[in-house]
Amino acid sequence: MDNIDLQILKRLIENPTEPFLRIAKEIGISPITVQKRYEKMKNRAIYAPSIIIDLTKIGYQGKAYLMVTNSSKFDSKLTVEALDQIPNVFLIAETIGKFDVTALAVFKDIKEIKEIVKKLRAEPSVKRVEVALTDETDFPLRREVDSLQLFEHESAERLMTLEI
């Protein structure tokens, strides 16, 4: 990574679909160089350019944060596998802290979330499930606070201060 990579990255943070031609012009290098550097950064510095979708528009009311305490008699892998079977669950992590496994799920209504929790509690590897709900429907994550879009801006600023 060098300064040119960082400049490309910064522009992509601000506009993930900005054409390479325009980035090239702005930075003063050839579009092919931009393309090559982008390809090189992908799967390394960049996971992917993605989109944020609004869940309410596709039938979901919100997201649930499932915090699971694993039974000491079973491997937490079993809990992860059980969560993996639930189609609403889109993110699972084994965590170190108060809870052993946490997951995020989307839900259409409260009934649906009740079903998910019921299913989880029936698992022998699950000792306890705590749930927190949000009616915020940005998927996967909300990236602004009180219309303050600080994430993109902060990320770009932070990148520019990194020593590489």
Place this chain on the structure above:
Amino acid sequence: MITIDAIDKKIIKLLLKDARSKLSDIAKDCGMSSTAVKNRIERLKQKGIVVKETLLINWAFFGYRYPVTIEVNLKPNQEKKMCELISKNAVMMGVNRFIGSYDLCFFAFTKSIQDLKNLKHIIQKQNGVNKVDIHIWNKVSCKFNNFIIENPGD
């Protein structure tokens, strides 16, 4: 009510995976013309289904190796201040307001356990914080691609 069909769903999934996908590639996958795909994407944006594009950065590559969730319980009107505080001291990926024992849940990255410890102290010292819990993520699996996209009433 907005209805989206199987092709819209496919387009959404492809864009979640790579928002820079070439129109011609999406078109090929969906068996339609590039113009038709372009129009559909425009419509998805116009209807507010696709809110915006976002670049997912691998912060571990830059030394931020610890993905964490920070759950806080706050006194009223402290949310914005807390967001600013955390984004100053860690790389913030996102935040959600929750109903339950926590008010806000942050998804963030820190460079080291030491940084995380410092961050916890900074949060605890902040006025208006009732409770803070931190979870370090280990073995994360995302299923954005399998995620079932449905219409209301499907």
